[in-house]
Amino acid sequence: MTTFVDRVTLHLRAGKGGNGCVSVRREKFKPLAGPDGGNGGNGGDVVLVADPQTTTLLSYHHSPHRSAGNGGFGMGDHRSGALGESLELPVPVGTVVKDADGTTLTDMIEPGMRFVVAPGGRGGLGNAALASPKRKAPGFALLGTPGWEGDVVLELKTVADVALVGFPSAGKSSLIAAMSAARPKIADYPFTTLHPNLGVVQAGDIRYTIADVPGLIEGASEGRGLGLEFLRHVERCTALVHVLDCATLEPGRDPLSDLDVILAELGAYPVPEGQTPLLERPQVVALNKIDVPEARELAAFVRADLEARGYRVFDISTVSREGLRELSFALAGIVEEHRKALADAPAPERIVIRPRGAEREFSVRVEGGSYGPVYRVLGEKPVRWVQQTDFQNEEAVGFLADRLNKLGVEDELVRAGAAPGATVVIGEGDGIVFDWQPSMTSAAEVMVAPRGTDPRLDQNPRRTTSQRRERYHELMDAKAAARAELETDRFEEDE
Structure with missing residues (x-):
């Protein structure tokens, strides 16, 4: 049964925004008191939260859809x-978040x-x-936009001050159990640790963490064995402890050859940019x-050979606990020195995020199509506006056309060579397809009043009854004159 997971793929879906409401307020003696849709x-x-009490990604391995x-x-x-x-x-803590393409987020x-x-x-x-x-009096509302939906990869990289590295069965798990209160799985037969174990070590006034990670074999940097699952x-870690087995009975193995293999694999592993190479x-x-x-x-x-290479060497036994105190205090000194160096280092440069200036908010790309060129409009605003539009409402479609025109989409389409009736797609993929007509209008503009207005709400309380009557007769006279002119045109056509 799986008990430790340090890499999972999550399938996430954020919440969808709610649709706006189309509503008109009604009061006594005032049935149309104005729009009041919320x-x-x-x-x-x-949201991902780094939690010190969480030590594994096991729950997301069993339930990846959230x-x-x-x-x-x-x-x-x-x-x-x-x-x-x-x-x-x-x-x-120590989880790296990546997108589906492997880019670190x-x-x-x-x-x-x-x-x-x-x-x-x-919303x-x-x-x-x-x-x-x-x-x-808008007769439409905007729709809610969908939330982000996709896959992200979580990779756990152990956060510890000291890492124990070595071949399988070198005694790393026994060492961490002897130096700390950690209780990893230990047996008297050859086997390798399958997941990292963390322990806390107290050496005088200094407390630090030590990690027992899966055993390393030749070719691990290329993925052999547990490979990258270990090296990640x-x-x-601040310091490395090479745990060498001096009692191995395997042919062809000795402490020096084991160390050479471990160093070769550590040197071949590429650490992220900005971090100190392992060696x-x-x-x-x-x-x-x-x-x-x-x-x-x-x-x-x-x-003597190891000291000639520049290493500090400690003879230890996890059974008799010989040499453990000296090793513990030596590691504490290394960790303390590293912490002081970090404290004395200059503070990292603050990242100041400023609003974008007058950058282009959309672009028009001309693509080849089966029945002529296709003009694809790309940009955050045009795509979001399309998502917010109820295409069953002609007034809402007209409002979309006004927004796109104000943004400059129509002018850019003209510069790109689009002609009336051209195919215009907004967004990547299938997107939303239009048969483009310059200065697109909605059926709401057929009304005498401008789009989004209602003559019943346009009652100026400052006008007297006689002024309203005069205005009414003026409109009727203009309407009669237009009808008479239309009849004259028809008579001349008949002649």
Whole structure:
């Protein structure tokens, strides 16, 4: 049964924004008192939280599909829809978040760190929010936009001060059990640790963490054996302890050859940019199992060669606990020195995020099609506006046309060579396809009043009854004159 998982793929879906409401307020003696449709609620986000109490990604291995709540619909009387419930996912400290293509999105290295990995959709505006002096009674509202949906990859990289590296069965698990309160699986037969174990070591006034990670074999940097599953957990460690088995009975193995294999694999592993290569970090050698007489003799034989290479060498036994105190305090000194260097280092440069200036908010790309060129409009705003449009409402379609025209899409289409009737697609993929007509209008413009207005609401209380009567007769006279002119034109055509 799987008990430890350090890499999973999550299938996430953020909440959808609620639709805006189309509503007109009605009062006694005033049946049309103006629009009062509320806005839709925003969809919930999916948020990753670095939690020190979480040590594995096992729960996401069993349940990889996660979704946040949708926003509520707007209602009349200016009532906004409920906000969608956000979903918080605790992950271990040290989790790296990547997209489906492998690009790193963030590194959760600080406890309590939060990252919105899937933002929720926007709630649509109701007709009350869309009202303006020129659009007094909008007969439409905006739809909510969908939330982000896709896959992200979580990779756990152990956060520890010291990493124990070595061949399988070298005694790393026994060493961490002897130095800390950690209780990894230990047996008296050859086997390898299948997942990292963390332990806390107290050496005088210094406390540090030590990691026992899966055993290393030749070819691990190329993925052989546990391969990268092991080396990924060494990236964040301050110091490395080479645990060498001096009591091995396998033919062709000895402490020096084991060390050469380990160094070759550590040197071949590419660490992320900005991090110190593994072989340039502080390293010490622990010659293990000296409680065996033959192992003690071998440790004494290879000590001179190891010290000649520049390593600090410690003879240890996890059974008799010989040499563990000296090793523990030596590692504490390395960790303390590293922490002081970090404290004395200059503070990292602050990243200042400024609003984008007058950058181009869309682009037009000309593509070849079966029946002529296709003009594809790309950009965050045009795509979002299309998502917010109810295409069953002609007034809403006209409002979309006005927004696109104001953004400059029509002018850009003309410059790209688009002619009336050309195929225009907004967004990637299939997108939304239009048969483009310059200055697109909706059926709402057929009315005498401008789009989004209602003559019944345009009653100026300052006008007297006689002024309204005069205005009415003026309109009727103009209408009669237009009808007479139309009849004259028809008579002349008949002649």
